[in-house]
Amino acid sequence: MKIGIIGTGNMGSIIxxxxxxxxxxxxxxxxxxxRTLEKAVQHQKNYPQIxxxxxxxxxxxxxxLIFICVKPKQSYPLLQQHQQLFTRQxxxxxxxxxxxxDQLESVVSSSCIRMIPSITNRALSGITLFTFxxxxxxxxxxxxxTTMKMISTPIEIEENITRVASDIVSCGPAFFSYLTRKFINGAVNQTEIDETKATILASExxxxxxxxxxxxxxxxxxxxEKVCVKGGITGEGIRVLxxxxxxxxxxxxxxxxxxxAEDLTITKNQFG
Incomplete structure (x- = not known):
């Protein structure tokens, strides 16, 4: 089987x-x-057989099998332009x-799947969201x-929870990275610990x-409950939170x- 990835940006590269x-x-x-061939060629230097x-x-x-890893507004023109190449097989x-x-199926006759990955998949961990x-x-x-099970835990989701599930699985690592950095900065600003040591401790x-x-x-x-002993230091921290x-x-x-909702409006205008 021949597998293709269109778009070797962040998520395409991670997959x-x-x-x-x-x-x-x-x-x-x-x-x-x-689109910028140099980026694809760089990957070939690391994996000469691709x-x-x-x-x-x-x-x-x-x-x-073709993974489309481009921005939302770029997907429809790509599908439309090469519509005849996306055969039923x-x-x-x-x-x-x-x-x-449904929008994918309105343009091409191929089998269509929406798969929302996470940066955690790069560590062969985390969730991959599926809608068939x-x-x-x-x-x-x-x-x-079966294939994605080798790098993640696949979960099938309904259309109505697509955004919130993606927020938790795909955006969540960025949200909690930001919170952790603020946690580290608070420790550095209020105590004598340096940023390097605080970062190591927080990461571990x-x-x-x-x-x-x-x-x-x-x-x-x-x-x-196990960490937050009544009347203890952790409890004071939880109270602040x-x-x-x-x-x-x-x-x-x-x-x-x-x-x-803004992105949905754009794609609905494109797909009709």
Missing amino acids: MEALLEAKAIPPSSLYIYN TVCQSNGELIETCD KCVVSITSPIST GNCCEKEWKEYLW MLIGLGELLKKKIYTLPTLQ EDEIGEMFEKLFQATHEKF
Whole structure:
């Protein structure tokens, strides 16, 4: 099977590197294309057996499975321009949340899947979100599910929770990275610890926290209870968080959904 990736930006590169590292696909089966060819060629230097295509059309015509890793507003022109190349035997995987599988199926006759990855997949971890098109062949569903299981935990989601699920899985690492940096800065500004040491401590704490949750030693509520002794120091810190956070996360999801609504308007105008 020949697998193609159109767009080797952040997420396209993450999918490519994770699949190759996990040996989910052989490098000789991978074809890539990027509008700036130099970026694609750079990947070929790291993985000499992959093939760099000279155009979208060349990749689509050559490959059986095509990952479309471009910005939402760039997807429709790409699909429309090469509509005849997306034959029924092929599978199209879009990684952008504002484009539904129904919209994909309205343009191409291939099996259509929306797959929302996470940067955590690069560590062969985290979640991959799936929505399968109504006309998607069973063989493609099984292949993608099995393949992505090698680099993540695949979960199928309904259309109505696409944005919030993506916020948690895909945007979440950036949100919590930002909060962790603020946590570190607070420690540096208020105490004698330096940023390097505080960063090491905070990073290792997060890794340990992840392991506790992964091994199901504690749930989030029981973990807090175990650390937060009544009348202790942790309790004072929790009290500050309760006072200061307020409706911050509610506002965060409001903001992401408002931007999502703008993107939906653009894609609806394109797809009709």
